[in-house]
Amino acid sequence: MVSLADRYRRPADLPSRIPLFPLRGAILLPGSTLPLNIFEPRYLEMIEDVMSGARVLGMIQPVGSEQQESPPERHVELRRIGGAGRITSYQELDDGRFAIGVTGISRFEIVGEAETGKSYRAATVSYDRFTSDLTRGFGEERIDRARLIGVLRSYLTENNLQTDWSVIDRAPSEYLINALCVMCPYGPEEKQALLEASDLKTRAEVLVALAEMDLAARGGSGGTLQ
Incomplete structure (x- = not known):
């Protein structure tokens, strides 16, 4: 089994366009694992797409504490810096929910929002500011x-x-x-x-x-x- 450190050694190893999971109070850092309970239709669709692709998504916080925990509106401003991670555990539950674990790979900076034609948001991102995130134990x-x-x-x-x-x-x-x-x-x-x-x-x-x-x-x- 290929480890994350071996799979992602440089920014080019990560997708430049990733689905976004806006969630207030949630961050993702290299090597850490964030458990998520997925039940909203937009995120069920996103996880299905992610699992059939690179298995990488971006956790990002919405701007402002007055927003909903995960605001559905596409116009809601997002932070510029988030954390990209790979789905490393996945379970489909009897009631249609997904229980997943996302393990952090690298932080990213949003370059621009990307049109998906889907119910969820995505962005073009850059990892160039955070190349040290890809070296385990750095610092x-x-x-x-x-x-x-x-x-x-x-x-x-x-x-x-x-x-x-x-x-x-x-x-x-x-x-x-x-x-x-x-x-x-x-x-x-x-x-x-x-x-x-x-x-x-x-x-x-x-x-x-x-x-x-x-x-x-x-x-x-x-x-x-x-």
Whole structure:
């Protein structure tokens, strides 16, 4: 089986035109996996088309927090930066829904919206600003992992969250940072800031700063971090 790192080594290995899944509060970063429950007709059509093609789609946030979670109108403005990913798990459910997992490959910048003749949106995109996303582990040596783990431990303890520390200790820093950014319970603006961070070190610093602000505010709720 070909890994994503082997399949996508340079921007030219990725499609320049991709379907878009606008979803407020959702981002996709390299190596992270975003689970999605697909039930709207436009996205059922999109997933069927994606599965019969390159299996690549783009996660993108709509502009403005006042918008619906996934606005249906084509005129709704979208962020310029999103995350491209490949469908790596797919299940068709008895009630007609799809349960999929999308694994991040690279961030992209929208060049222009593309006409699809379909019920979903698509865009011509460029990956040129984010070539380092295609090199796994790029920038890991610059991460203050001890600080990251320390803040994460404090955050989980304060919010009565539990996790398997043996898994976290073994996880590469890139995977750990990107997975936490995707799953963290922050708002659209904070999520976009994490997505658009210039490099892994900056992303880790933003993630730590957000966690420290939460700790200072003593916010949080109980649950389990998977």
